[in-house]
Amino acid sequence: MQALLDIYMAKNSRHVVPSPSGWSVVKAGASRASRTFEKQSEAISYGKEQAKKNNGDLYVHRKSGTIRDRTSYKK
Amino acid sequence: LAFDKNVFINCPFDAEYIDILRPILFCVLALGFEPRIALERADGGENRIDKIVGLIQDSRFGIHDLCRLKAKRKGEYFRLNMPFELGMDFFCKKTGEAPHDTKKILILETERYRYQAALSDIAGSDIGVHKDDPLTACTEVRNFLAQELGNGTPGPSWIWARFNEFMADNYDDLTARGFSPDDIKNQPVGELIDCMREWVAAKMPKF
Numbered sequence: 006m007q008a009l010l011d012i013y014m015a016k017n018s019r020h021v022v023p024s025p026s027g028w029s030v031v032k033a034g035a036s037r038a039s040r041t042f043e044k045q046s047e048a049i050s051y052g053k054e055q056a057k058k059n060n061g062d063l064y065v066h067r068k069s070g071t072i073r074d075r076t077s078y079k080k
Numbered sequence: 081l082a083f084d085k086n087v088f089i090n091c092p093f094d095a096e097y098i099d100i101l102r103p104i105l106f107c108v109l110a111l112g113f114e115p116r117i118a119l120e121r122a123d124g125g126e127n128r129i130d131k132i133v134g135l136i137q138d139s140r141f142g143i144h145d146l147c148r149l150k151a152k153r154k155g156e157y158f159r160l161n162m163p164f165e166l167g168m169d170f171f172c173k174k175t176g177e178a179p180h181d182t183k184k185i186l187i188l189e190t191e192r193y194r195y196q197a198a199l200s201d202i203a204g205s206d207i208g209v210h211k212d213d214p215l216t217a218c219t220e221v222r223n224f225l226a227q228e229l230g231n232g233t234p235g236p237s238w239i240w241a242r243f244n245e246f247m248a249d250n251y252d253d254l255t256a257r258g259f260s261p262d263d264i265k266n267q268p269v270g271e272l273i274d275c276m277r278e279w280v281a282a283k284m285p286k287f
Contacts, residue, residue: 020245025215033248038241070214071264
């Protein structure tokens with residue numbers, strides 16, 4: 006259980022998620038989206054940029070919230 | 081009291097609906113309530129009607145999704161379990177003594193007016209419309225439960241963001257435990273609820 010908690014707390018991830026007006030990039034734990042785009046491809050590009058800059062992970066979600074793709078940019 | 085926190089979820093149990101069910105379950109747990117659903121435990125020896133009656137009697141809140149009231153394909157049967165169980169919940173609310181007379185019911189549907197033709201007894205009721213969209217379903221459930229919680233309830237976008245974080249963490253955890261993508265997609269609902277409950281307790285910021 007502790008190991009699981011450690012994994013949870015160590016996350017530095019960005020999520021590309023559906024939003025009412027398109028696709029948003031949300032940092033894990035943030036109250037608001039960093040940015041919202043009309044197209045998922047635009048959100049992915051921005052999310053990738055942010056994940057690389059912060060040595061984090063990028064999760065691309067489907068409309069259902071399930072994971073379409075996960076990429077780690079940790080150095 | 082458990083009764084005041086229990087939310088009976090009456091919905092289709094098919095492969096398509098799981099995409100709507102996941103955010104509904106998560107929203108209920110994230111707001112401090114307890115989802116109660118026929119799939120929460122598998123016991124072949126348990127009588128189905130007895131189980132449903134027990135869940136209805138134990139729950140102050142009922143979420144009833146009637147989205148399968150119209151067959152999609154020629155020859156497909158109507159799905160009558162959901163309206164049947166909605167009727168049972170209404171009966172419990174209307175005829176029951178305290179605390180059952182305090183029950184609150186949310187009816188969900190894909191479209192706004194279809195149910196009035198199919199189930200005219202409730203034609204005057206307000207319903208929530210989710211358009212088969214998981215985010216919209218999550219928002220409808222959040223708005224329903226927020227009436228109980230009042231000011232300070234997190235917004236729909238906040239809950240949706242946390243749900244997506246949970247889905248990512250659950251994906252990583254299940255993958256590490258040897259689940260294939262299909263296993264993850266078909267994670268049993270009882271197990272999924274347990275994972276959500278654990279995540280909400282360990283990771284979700286307090287509001």
